[in-house]
Amino acid sequence: MxxxxxxxxxxxxxxxxxxxxxxxxAGGFGVCGVQAGLIxxxxxxxxxxxxxxxxxxxxxxxxxxxxxxxxxxxxxIASYVGENALFAKQMLEGSLEVELTPQGTLAEKMRAGGxxxxxxxxxxxxxxxxxxGKETKEFDGRMYVLEEALKxxxxxxxxxxxxxxxxxxxxxTQRNFxxxxxxxxxxxxxxxxxxxxxxxxxxxxxxxxxxYVNRLIKTQHDKPIExxxxxxx
Amino acid sequence: xxxxxxxxxxxVAQELQDGYYVNLGIGIPTLVANYVPEGKxxxxxxxxxxxxxxxxxxxxxxxxxxxxxxxxxVTAVTGASIFSSADSFAMIRGGHIDLTVLGAxxxxxxxxxxxxxxxxxxxxxxxxAMDLVxxxxxxxxxxxxxxKHGNSKLLQKCTLPLTGVGCIxxxxxxxxxxxxxxxxxxxxxxxxxxxxxxxxxxxxGELVVEGDIPEMKFS
Numbered sequence: 001m002x003x004x005x006x007x008x009x010x011x012x013x014x015x016x017x018x019x020x021x022x023x024x025x026a027g028g029f030g031v032c033g034v035q036a037g038l039i040x041x042x043x044x045x046x047x048x049x050x051x052x053x054x055x056x057x058x059x060x061x062x063x064x065x066x067x068x069x070x071x072x073x074x075x076x077i078a079s080y081v082g083e084n085a086l087f088a089k090q091m092l093e094g095s096l097e098v099e100l101t102p103q104g105t106l107a108e109k110m111r112a113g114g115x116x117x118x119x120x121x122x123x124x125x126x127x128x129x130x131x132x133g134k135e136t137k138e139f140d141g142r143m144y145v146l147e148e149a150l151k152x153x154x155x156x157x158x159x160x161x162x163x164x165x166x167x168x169x170x171x172x173t174q175r176n177f178x179x180x181x182x183x184x185x186x187x188x189x190x191x192x193x194x195x196x197x198x199x200x201x202x203x204x205x206x207x208x209x210x211x212y213v214n215r216l217i218k219t220q221h222d223k224p225i226e227x228x229x230x231x232x233x
Numbered sequence: 234x235x236x237x238x239x240x241x242x243x244x245v246a247q248e249l250q251d252g253y254y255v256n257l258g259i260g261i262p263t264l265v266a267n268y269v270p271e272g273k274x275x276x277x278x279x280x281x282x283x284x285x286x287x288x289x290x291x292x293x294x295x296x297x298x299x300x301x302x303x304x305x306x307v308t309a310v311t312g313a314s315i316f317s318s319a320d321s322f323a324m325i326r327g328g329h330i331d332l333t334v335l336g337a338x339x340x341x342x343x344x345x346x347x348x349x350x351x352x353x354x355x356x357x358x359x360x361x362a363m364d365l366v367x368x369x370x371x372x373x374x375x376x377x378x379x380x381k382h383g384n385s386k387l388l389q390k391c392t393l394p395l396t397g398v399g400c401i402x403x404x405x406x407x408x409x410x411x412x413x414x415x416x417x418x419x420x421x422x423x424x425x426x427x428x429x430x431x432x433x434x435x436x437x438g439e440l441v442v443e444g445d446i447p448e449m450k451f452s
Binding site for chain 1: 304316361
């Protein structure tokens with residue numbers, strides 16, 4: 001790496017420095033916009049005790065779900081964790097701690113974490129189990145819950161195109177939580193479909209500016225589909 | 234006769250106004266998209282970051298990076314936009330969505346809703362439901378009036394863990410259209426052929442019945 005060139009050649013380099021008991025913020029929604037190669041590298045490294053914040057926990061064979069096999073995840077912060085039998089098993093056994101978080105609150109926790117905002121008030125979850133033990137406050141006659149920001153030792157991001165300086169463009173709904181995750185990591189690692197030279201992306205069309213990105217690696221994965229629904233041509 | 238799932242969706246669709254941005258939940262609410270009244274334009278929002286969700290793609294159009302909140306492959310209509318989850322929930326939590334339609338397990342007279350968790354059953358998570366009920370000014374809840382044992386789901390007080398408090402004012406069931414106001418259910422319409430007596434019998438929470446209750450109309 002030199003100057004603003006963020007490109008690394010191996011997945012070992014991409015995830016170098018990840019240790020036991022660290023916190024990871026990961027973009028992705030279902031299996032869309034998931035950092036499959038980076039997560040496989042985490043599995044290879046065998047680090048344990050991880051706290052991971054991501055909307056879902058992948059499938060047993062793809063995405064964050066593969067880290068369940070060797071019990072590498074200590075705590076999962078997510079909005080929806082269906083579609084994964086091993087996850088349910090570890091949760092019920094008590095070996096996996098789960099903090100269910102409303103989807104919008106989760107996105108905002110990541111955004112706030114990246115933007116230097118330690119906490120924020122939201123109406124979401126007021127009067128429900130989500131608000132238990134949290135401060136509440138009235139504004140204009142309505143009650144709000146204080147939610148704290150999330151920051152990670154690492155952030156994992158999946159993008160479509162990047163220039164070598166780490167400027168990112170996402171493809172369709174691959175974007176989801178990835179732009180917020182990108183801002184919330186001490187080390188942000190991006191797995192990308194295609195890497196181009198600086199100047200090839202229009203500065204006005206960048207979704208995530210390179211300032212948030214530390215490392216960039218080209219993916220080796222095809223994109224799976226969770227529910228393939230089609231209509232007659 | 235109790236309404237079918239499609240008839241519930243049809244009744245909800247009568248509430249769609251021209252130019253509405255609408256978020257539909259999973260299940261019966263999804264069917265509402267099939268009954269947009271002729272001559273009215275609406276845009277459907279999918280909370281994973283798509284405004285202007287279109288039909289399922291043809292085989293040739295399938296794109297793994299184009300999915301809805303149910304993780305199904307979809308398309309985008311002309312005039313659609315795609316954005317991050319934070320932007321998506323800013324729309325929802327900021328009150329920019331004109332109508333939200335979602336299912337529920339229970340509703341009560343205070344406008345509380347329970348829709349995400351049944352204790353001792355597998356917990357999957359609330360997804361975006363808590364954000365949707367907290368953020369939308371105009372919400373329609375669809376649910377069956379009673380369970381298969383005849384136990385009412387329209388209660389004096391919800392028994393299951395809540396998704397939101399005091400946020401529901403319109404309910405379409407298989408038997409009736411009901412509004413919630415001043416800590417009471419108010420019967421507004423009944424399904425064709427369903428008697429007021431049956432609705433009273435199957436509504437556990439306090440129900441106000443004023444004057445003649447018209448039957449729902451389906452064109």
